[in-house]
Amino acid sequence: MTDTTYQQLEGRFTRLHRYAHLGAMAGWDQLTMMPTGGNEARAEAMAELSVLMHETLTAPETRRLLAAVEPSSLNEAQQANLREIRREVEDATIMPPSLVEAQSLAGARCEKAWRTCRPNNDWEGFLPTFREVVRLSREEARIRAEAAGCSRYEALLQKFEPGLTLEALDDIFNDLRQWLPGLLSEAVERQRGQDPVLPQGPFGEADQRRLGERVMRWLGFDFEHGRLDVSLHPFCGGVPDDVRLTTRYRSDECLTALMGIIHETGHARYEQNLPEAWRRQPAGRARSMAVHESQSLSFEMQLGRSAAFVRQLRPWLIEALGDQPAFDADNLVRLSQQVRPGLIRVDADEVSYPAHILLRYDIERALIEGEIEVEDIPTRWDEAMQHLLGLDTRGNYRDGCLQDIHWTDGSFGYFPTYSLGAMLAAQLMAAARQAEPQLDARIAEGDPSLLLEWLRTHIWQQGSLLETPELITRATGEALNPEYYRRHLRARYLEG
Amino acid sequence: MTDTTYQQLEGRFTRLHRYAHLGAMAGWDQLTMMPTGGNEARAEAMAELSVLMHETLTAPETRRLLAAVEPSSLNEAQQANLREIRREVEDATIMPPSLVEAQSLAGARCEKAWRTCRPNNDWEGFLPTFREVVRLSREEARIRAEAAGCSRYEALLQKFEPGLTLEALDDIFNDLRQWLPGLLSEAVERQRGQDPVLPQGPFGEADQRRLGERVMRWLGFDFEHGRLDVSLHPFCGGVPDDVRLTTRYRSDECLTALMGIIHETGHARYEQNLPEAWRRQPAGRARSMAVHESQSLSFEMQLGRSAAFVRQLRPWLIEALGDQPAFDADNLVRLSQQVRPGLIRVDADEVSYPAHILLRYDIERALIEGEIEVEDIPTRWDEAMQHLLGLDTRGNYRDGCLQDIHWTDGSFGYFPTYSLGAMLAAQLMAAARQAEPQLDARIAEGDPSLLLEWLRTHIWQQGSLLETPELITRATGEALNPEYYRRHLRARYLEG
Numbered sequence: 001m002t003d004t005t006y007q008q009l010e011g012r013f014t015r016l017h018r019y020a021h022l023g024a025m026a027g028w029d030q031l032t033m034m035p036t037g038g039n040e041a042r043a044e045a046m047a048e049l050s051v052l053m054h055e056t057l058t059a060p061e062t063r064r065l066l067a068a069v070e071p072s073s074l075n076e077a078q079q080a081n082l083r084e085i086r087r088e089v090e091d092a093t094i095m096p097p098s099l100v101e102a103q104s105l106a107g108a109r110c111e112k113a114w115r116t117c118r119p120n121n122d123w124e125g126f127l128p129t130f131r132e133v134v135r136l137s138r139e140e141a142r143i144r145a146e147a148a149g150c151s152r153y154e155a156l157l158q159k160f161e162p163g164l165t166l167e168a169l170d171d172i173f174n175d176l177r178q179w180l181p182g183l184l185s186e187a188v189e190r191q192r193g194q195d196p197v198l199p200q201g202p203f204g205e206a207d208q209r210r211l212g213e214r215v216m217r218w219l220g221f222d223f224e225h226g227r228l229d230v231s232l233h234p235f236c237g238g239v240p241d242d243v244r245l246t247t248r249y250r251s252d253e254c255l256t257a258l259m260g261i262i263h264e265t266g267h268a269r270y271e272q273n274l275p276e277a278w279r280r281q282p283a284g285r286a287r288s289m290a291v292h293e294s295q296s297l298s299f300e301m302q303l304g305r306s307a308a309f310v311r312q313l314r315p316w317l318i319e320a321l322g323d324q325p326a327f328d329a330d331n332l333v334r335l336s337q338q339v340r341p342g343l344i345r346v347d348a349d350e351v352s353y354p355a356h357i358l359l360r361y362d363i364e365r366a367l368i369e370g371e372i373e374v375e376d377i378p379t380r381w382d383e384a385m386q387h388l389l390g391l392d393t394r395g396n397y398r399d400g401c402l403q404d405i406h407w408t409d410g411s412f413g414y415f416p417t418y419s420l421g422a423m424l425a426a427q428l429m430a431a432a433r434q435a436e437p438q439l440d441a442r443i444a445e446g447d448p449s450l451l452l453e454w455l456r457t458h459i460w461q462q463g464s465l466l467e468t469p470e471l472i473t474r475a476t477g478e479a480l481n482p483e484y485y486r487r488h489l490r491a492r493y494l495e496g
Numbered sequence: 497m498t499d500t501t502y503q504q505l506e507g508r509f510t511r512l513h514r515y516a517h518l519g520a521m522a523g524w525d526q527l528t529m530m531p532t533g534g535n536e537a538r539a540e541a542m543a544e545l546s547v548l549m550h551e552t553l554t555a556p557e558t559r560r561l562l563a564a565v566e567p568s569s570l571n572e573a574q575q576a577n578l579r580e581i582r583r584e585v586e587d588a589t590i591m592p593p594s595l596v597e598a599q600s601l602a603g604a605r606c607e608k609a610w611r612t613c614r615p616n617n618d619w620e621g622f623l624p625t626f627r628e629v630v631r632l633s634r635e636e637a638r639i640r641a642e643a644a645g646c647s648r649y650e651a652l653l654q655k656f657e658p659g660l661t662l663e664a665l666d667d668i669f670n671d672l673r674q675w676l677p678g679l680l681s682e683a684v685e686r687q688r689g690q691d692p693v694l695p696q697g698p699f700g701e702a703d704q705r706r707l708g709e710r711v712m713r714w715l716g717f718d719f720e721h722g723r724l725d726v727s728l729h730p731f732c733g734g735v736p737d738d739v740r741l742t743t744r745y746r747s748d749e750c751l752t753a754l755m756g757i758i759h760e761t762g763h764a765r766y767e768q769n770l771p772e773a774w775r776r777q778p779a780g781r782a783r784s785m786a787v788h789e790s791q792s793l794s795f796e797m798q799l800g801r802s803a804a805f806v807r808q809l810r811p812w813l814i815e816a817l818g819d820q821p822a823f824d825a826d827n828l829v830r831l832s833q834q835v836r837p838g839l840i841r842v843d844a845d846e847v848s849y850p851a852h853i854l855l856r857y858d859i860e861r862a863l864i865e866g867e868i869e870v871e872d873i874p875t876r877w878d879e880a881m882q883h884l885l886g887l888d889t890r891g892n893y894r895d896g897c898l899q900d901i902h903w904t905d906g907s908f909g910y911f912p913t914y915s916l917g918a919m920l921a922a923q924l925m926a927a928a929r930q931a932e933p934q935l936d937a938r939i940a941e942g943d944p945s946l947l948l949e950w951l952r953t954h955i956w957q958q959g960s961l962l963e964t965p966e967l968i969t970r971a972t973g974e975a976l977n978p979e980y981y982r983r984h985l986r987a988r989y990l991e992g
């Protein structure tokens with residue numbers, strides 16, 4: 001017989017799951033549908049929901065149930081769910097409500113300042129609100145680090161990657177630092193003089209959307225349980241039963257939106273295929289930010305920019321947008337795999353992207369640990385850009401340290417998950433290839449199902465039933481290992 | 497100094513207002529954006545929200561505050577708010593939470609069944625889910641009737657029209673039964689041989705939408721605080737700060753969608769112009785369903801189908817859709833005022849519309865009182881259609897008893913408010929004309945502001961600060977009187 005205390009605990013989290021559904025839909029609507037005049041009422045309603053969810057998570061009754069539950073009476077999956085429930089309650093309980101509220105206010109002010117300071121290249125104007133965000137994040141890090149018995153930055157990192165130590169992260173990133181600059185300059189050198197022909201617009205929005213939907217279907221996206229819409233910044237939101245992804249179309253270009261759609265479809269299929277039996281519980285959620293990004297990058301980078309896939313894209317592009325020289329198959333491959341170091345992270349190619357992450361990681365870690373102050377950021381940024389990508393960004397705050405929104409609301413510790421995801425994607429692809437020797441041949445024939453089924457079984461259907469290291473080891477036979485990423489980049493950019 | 501008990505009560509209702517915001521947006525999304533596979537999770541989330549709101553409304557703390565508040569310490573508006581708060585709490589306290597949740601789930605299932613059964617003319621397929629909805633509504637009616645000491649159907653009616661007795665409604669509807677059939681056949685006779693030229697499609701959806709938005713702007717709709725979208729069954733939803741209205745376009749016809757938009761714009765302007773100071777409180781809500789419908793019908797029937805307005809529509813129609821014989825000014829008036837009894841309520845002309853309501857009123861009242869069962873509805877429907885409109889609807893469920901969405905979620909008692917609204921609209925128009933003698937001349941010149949400002953002052957800005965009879969009497973000098981409606985119909989259809 002199942003522990004009734006545990007069942008009551010599940011009941012509370014089912015309730016929280018449904019509240020989160022309302023928040024997810026209101027959040028999606030805010031970014032895709034809502035007229036500007038609705039913002040104040042929406043913000044109030046969403047803040048009220050946050051308060052409600054926090055109250056439900058930290059209620060004495062929740063803690064009483066957690067203390068009373070008998071783990072030995074539970075099966076393995078229930079124990080995993082209990083572990084995730086406990087983590088979530090502890091995470092909510094650790095933060096003083098006054099600090100949470102101060103962060104929310106400071107974050108809103110800083111983001112508002114960012115929206116005007118960035119276009120004006122106004123670093124000085126940004127500093128006062130940003131300094132307050134950093135001060136509060138340091139306070140949060142101090143509280144979390146004390147409770148967890150770890151360093152301050154590690155405590156923030158673990159908000160996004162539970163269980164990831166700074167030592168493990170440094171091992172991985174130090175490895176990356178060894179070979180990335182050399183590989184990058186080799187790749188740039190190899191592509192010299194082979195600039196691809198650029199697509200010539202205008203490209204109609206409806207035509208691009210139909211093309212995107214066709215590719216989404218090919219990738220297995222279930223339109224009975226999701227939609228594709230438009231927002232200023234592409235994202236994947238909604239709930240597993242109704243996944244809402246967005247893109248932004250440009251009339252002068254067509255590949256950025258399409259690759260963005262492929263990326264978000266990776267996030268979306270993960271969500272759509274989380275374990276049905278655990279849909280309403282923490283154990284049924286996506287594992288972590290890095291694992292999530294590994295799915296979007298499996299779709300976008302491993303599959304979406306592979307020569308095999310890009311060649312299949314050609315007839316679809318022509319059917320949707322008409323033919324033109326840029327849609328020559330070899331040219332499409334060159335376009336998708338062009339390596340060109342630049343100032344902007346979100347526009348970066350697959351090889352330079354990790355450099356943008358290393359730079360941010362070093363700065364945010366030093367900032368949280370109190371080794372540098374906000375005034376030191378531009379110099380550190382310039383030095384790292386020079387060192388890693390050979391680019392001069394002095395005085396250009398807009399395309400330098402003011403380019404990202406992440407720090408404005410104190411999301412320190414998030415950036416590393418992008419590159420961890422890229423590495424994991426390469427490792428998963430290698431494991432899938434080994435398990436399914438026909439995988440590449442089948443993709444070249446227009447059938448991605450071997451890859452998608454392998455991901456479904458080994459990642460999507462696992463939800464949060466396993467901890468991340470266990471999930472990776474069971475799927476690939478070893479811990480996260482950046483060597484697969486190096487091999488992938490070498491194969492595609494130096495040997496392809 | 498204001499009573500702090502009262503302030504705490506307001507605080508709880510501010511919280512409820514924000515919860516309702518989330519529910520309103522989830523409900524709008526469900527009908528406009530949500531893919532079908534999202535239905536189950538959405539229904540669960542919305543049911544959970546209902547439970548939460550019900551718990552908040554009926555919490556011991558709410559009742560303690562209500563018992564402790566000192567009405568004499570409050571100003572007039574606060575007292576009105578307290579009255580509305582008390583009504584809402586009492587209304588919620590009557591209903592067992594288990595019944596509320598069962599109704600929400602059954603309603604969602606029945607609506608889903610309706611969406612497939614209606615196009616398939618599948619009455620038998622609809623019955624199982626509908627029978628459950630009726631069973632739960634009868635249970636609700638029994639509970640409410642016992643508490644209020646009234647009949648079961650009256651108890652449901654008062655959910656939509658607080659304070660309206662069945663006796664008063666029967667007085668009004670029996671009056672209507674006396675003169676409506678005669679007026680209807682006279683109007684049909686008078687129009688014989690004057691069939692208007694019908695618009696020839698196809699009409700593009702985007703063109704129709706632009707035309708609709710232009711008319712909405714002319715009617716004062718604020719697009720900073722609202723949107724126009726598409727749904728199967730047009731409605732006006734969202735929240736006062738962000739009003740979401742919908743229509744349904746046909747490619748072979750263009751006036752139905754446009755008149756629907758004008759109708760929903762009446763609902764929308766009421767919502768957008770509710771008193772700002774009471775936005776988050778019950779006193780700031782729209783007064784009742786009949787008053788709401790009086791606003792949409794002031795827009796659609798009193799203004800939108802008047803010869804003065806229709807003549808102004810001509811150049812806009814031509815600009816949006818191109819010219820054609822049907823867009824001749826006199827022909828447009830004939831089109832807008834054509835009396836032609838038909839099967840579909842939402843397509844009915846102004847004169848036959850009340851017959852559709854009388855039919856539904858008789859059936860739903862007998863159904864709730866247990867005098868008939870769901871299996872009896874088609875026969876009753878056929879008989880009444882034959883009697884009231886002389887039409888045969890046997891075997892045609894799609895255009896018969898399956899045509900409306902209302903009964904799928906148990907909204908019995910709602911239909912009468914449509915005709916009460918039509919009557920009130922006529923009475924309000926008469927009062928506005930008397931207050932503003934230039935009103936018709938100004939409309940004929942293309943300026944509806946005298947009418948709109950009068951409605952804003954006398955209805956929209958009043959929210960629920962007055963009870964319905966008081967609101968009507970202050971605005972028009974007398975209680976609701978169907979004679980204005982009869983005069984309006986005679987003037988337009990027999991003397992115009």
Ligand SMILES: [Zn+2]
Pocket residue numbers: 263267293296
């Ligand atoms: Zn991503």
Ligand SMILES: [Zn+2]
Pocket residue numbers: 759763789792
């Ligand atoms: Zn209406």
